[in-house]
Amino acid sequence: MRHVPPPAEELALLDHELARLDARRLQLLNRRAWLLSVLRAPAVPSPPQAPAARSFAPPYAPSTSGPASSRGTQNVLLVLGGLLLTVAAIAFTLFSWGEMGIAGRSAVLAAVTAGALVAPALLLSRSLPSTAEAVAALALVLTVLDAVALHAVAAPETDGLVFSAVASTVLVAVWTLYGLLLGRLRTPLPAAVVAGQLPLVLTAWAAGASATGFGWALLVTAAADVAVASWGRGLAVRVTACVGALLTGLISLALGLGLSVSADDVLGAVGPGALLLAGAVVAGGGAWRAPSGTAVLGGVVAGLAAVAAVGGVLGAGLPWDWAVLVYLLSGAALTVVLRFRTPRPVVWGVLGASASVVAGAVLWAAPVVAAVLLGPASVTAEVWSGAPGSFRGALGPSVPWPEATSTPVVLAVAAGLSAALHLRWPSVLPERGRSVAAPGGAVLAWGAVHALLAVTDVPYAVALGVELLLAAVLLALVTRRAADAFAVTCLVCALVGSASVGLLGLASEPATYAVSGALAVLFAGSATASRVPVVRSVLACASVLSAIAVAAAAGASLGWNAPHTAPLLLVVTAATALLGARLREPVVAASVELAGVFAAVVAVVLAMTDAPFLALVLGLCGVLAAATALRPERRRVAGYAAAALFVAAAWVRLAASGVTDPEAYTLPVSVAAFAVGYLRRRGDRAASSWVAYGPALSMTMVPSLVVAWGDPHWLRPLLLGVAALVVTLAGARLRLQAPLVLGGSVLALDGLHELAPHVVQVFDALPRWAPPALAGLLLLAVGATYEQRLRDARRVRESFGRMR
Structure with missing residues (x-):
């Protein structure tokens, strides 16, 4: 308590x-x-x-309304005061200058500027640094206004650009000296760095320099910024210089790159090349002493500038496709940085530049490879129209081949560089980089072979043979390795290349058989040799798809139409069913059988336009499913499928024959099927009622229901309803799912068909507000007894689940 x-x-x-x-x-x-x-x-x-006090008081906490807020108020006041004084000085210089004589103007300028320059030193001695910073900023602005006034009074005839260049140089020197003398001020030295970006640019402008001259002025300015960023005093000075170097340097390099690319000959590219090469030296020198992040950026800029310099000179006057190769070789040469003792961040930056150049060249060559792989799709519009004379004839005119002659060489060089990085410098690349280099090299080499076939325009038969041989080599590599990144890449390339050569073979009948048969054998052999179940599954499915193509081609060679060709595809399904029963690995067996199911689906689709052949195909599929159901592990799924297929085949056959009284045909079959199901249930009480009685019941009830919906008389719906009621009650009494569900569904649909006209009449007689009112009352009733309805539904579900 x-x-x-x-x-x-x-x-x-x-x-x-x-x-x-x-x-x-x-x-x-x-x-x-x-x-x-x-x-x-x-x-x-x-x-x-x-x-x-002797107590358990909390620890001391400073007041939030004391020194911090006082210092913030002081800074705000100083900034506002400095801005007001600056505005006043500018207004005085621009608008009140002419009201005073020369002596007065000189005296005012000298006095105000001198006072503003001296005041910060006195303020610093009295420990007022914030006030000193504000006055110093005002002094810097006054020096600029002094220069403007001096040009207007003392040297009005002097060229504005020349005077601006000289004035900016003087201001840089004055501000630098002032910042060094008053080292505690933080404004003068960064302001001097900002002003330092102007003298050389203004000088070049005043001298009417060319674009190259402007580039050199900007580059020298960037070099000075790099020096200040490396050895300058204070973080603000170094950051300002770094930003200035980035801006001026990039503009200079952009000018050099534009001039280098547009040069007509080697002599015209030497000047921009020298500018770019000097820019690379400046960027590399700045990256040498910079922090890691900035050093990587500097290495990237240096590498790209060097590539642009060398590639621009060596590739001047060449066609663009061969100039791309020159740039690529220059980018590949950047890997020599690995042989020197260079800071690691700089090395990463240079290698990043090399990778960027290689990636750009590969992207340039990618459309050619895409055209080679996707071009054969155009052959499908003219299947077996005759083999073209050359490889390009099967690819279409979408690619300007004369402008892509260097594509194979570009891809081969990129592949060689990837292989070199993977094999010769494995210690430099991290694990992730090595995992990317090898697959990338494989893709590039694969693309180079395809591009070479198109560029050299080899004969059609040679192209087919080379592409098949390339697929065989890739599959051999896949079977000899585990499921690593390299093997997966080779597998994907083999599948894509096989699809392309398969489409390419559709141009002529012999080529179709040769290519599809060879691919079926290659994939089957590779699936047998592989040790990885997933890879084996993929290869086995690819072999089945190739066999489907052979079967379809056989039907076309026999002159059969699509419905008549459909049974040939079921030969593939039968073969996969037999093969699946012999395979020991469940994953591979399931994949092969699913591929066979796909062949059966294609057969059904082909036979859709001919009802008799569709019934035949469905019946054959049912036979294959029933044969598969003999295996214990496939009995459940295949048994249901077999029953559904047999029933569907019977329905289609009856519809195709124009039967109006299907019961005469379906009742005997249903009785026989019911007897077989009864014997099955008697021997195996665990057998499902769907397998035992589902085919027998649906064989008669579903066609009768379809006919009853179109029957204007009352006898057939009445007899069907009575039969469905008996089946439903029997299913409920014997606790069997199939009779209960099928009988209840048919009874409900049959009753709906009979009551539909009367329901429509009732709804026409009701006022328009009655249906919404009834719906609202129903919702209220359901909502009021929601929990009870859930319990009832749960009990029904549990009871239904216990049925067989």
Whole structure:
């Protein structure tokens, strides 16, 4: 129980707590007063601490409304004051200058500027750094205004660009000296760096320099910025110089690149090349001493500039496709940086530049490879129209082949570079880089072979043979390795190339048989030799797809139409069913059988336009499914499929024959099927009612229901409804799912068919507000008994699940 003290004791406790709080408050006030005195007069010694109250007070926390907020207010006031003075100085210079004589103007300028330059030193001596910064900023602005006024009065005839170049140089020197003398100021030196971006550019502009001259002016400025960023004093100075170097350097390199690419001959590319090469030296030198992130960026810029310089000179005057090769070789030469003792971030940057150049060249060559792989798709519009004379004839005119003659060489060089990085410098690349280099080299070499076939325009038969041989080589590599990135890449390339050569073979009948048969054998042999189940599954499926193509071609050679060709595809399905029963690996067996199911689906689609052949195909599929159901592991799925296929075949056959009384044909079959199902259930009580009685019931009830919906008389719907009711009650009594579900469904649909005209009449007689009102009442009733309905539904589901 909680103890409640007497009133006198509780009063004493409250008084003691209030006294403790008063003592703590006094201590905090004394501390605050001392801190304020320290901020205003640093020489004042620390006052003695007040004795701490004997209590369990919380630790000391500084006031949030003290020094921080005071310093922020002070900075705001100083900034506003400096801005106002600057605006006043500009207004005086621009608008009030002409009202004074030469002497007055000189005196005002000298006095104000000198005072503004001297004042920060006095303010710093009195420990007022913020005020000194504000006055110094004003002084810098006044020096600029002095230069403007000096040009307007003392040298009005002087060229504006020349005077601006000289004035900016003087201002850079003055601001630098001023910042070095007053080292505690943070504004003059960064301002000098910003002003330092102008002198050389203005000089080049005044001298009417060419684009190359502007590029050199910008590059020298960038070199000066790099020097300041490397050895400058203060973080603000170095950051400002780094930004300036980035801007001026990139603009200079952009000018050099444009001039180099547009050069007509070697002599015209030498000047821009020298500019780019000097830019590479500047970027590399700056990256040498820079932090890691900046060093990587500097290495990238240096590498790209060097490639542009060398490639622009060596590739001048060449066609663009061969110039791309020159740039690629120049980019590949950047890997020589691995042989020198260079800071690792710079090495990564240079290698990144090399990779960028290689990637650009590969992207340039990619459309050619895409045209080679996708071009054979155009052959499908003219199947067996005759073999073209050459490889390009089967690819279409989508690619300007004379402008892509260097594509195979470009891809081969890129593949060789990837292989070299993977084999010769494995210690330099991280694990992820090595995992990308090998597959990338394989893809590039594969693309180079295809591009070579198209560029050289080899004969059609040679192209088929080379592509098949290339697929065989890739599959051999796949079977000899585990499922690593390289093997997966080779597998994908083999599949894509096989699809392309398969389409290419459709141009002529012999080529179709040769290519499809060879691919079927290659994939089957590779699936047998592979040790990885997933790879074996993919290869086996590819072999089945190739066999489907052979079967379809056989039907076309016999002159059969699509429905008549459909049974040939079921030969492939039968073969996969037999093969699946012999394979020991479940994953591979399931994949092969699924590929056979795909062949059966294609057969059904081909036979859709001919009802008798469709019934035949469905019946054959049912036979194959029934044969597959003999295997215990496939019995459940294949048994259902067989029953459904047999029933569907019977329905299609009846519809194709124009039968109006299907019961005469379906009842005997249903009785026989029912007897077989009864014997099955008697021998195996665990057998499902769907397998035992589902085919027998649906064989008669479903066609009768279809005919009853179009029968205007009452006898057939009545007899069907009575039969469905009997089946439903029998299923409920014997706790069998199939009779209950099938009988109930047919009974509901048959009743709906009979009641539909009367329901329509009733709804026509009701007012328009009645259906929404009835729906609302139903929802209210369901909502009020929602929990009870859930329990009822759960019980029904559990009871239904216990049925067979």
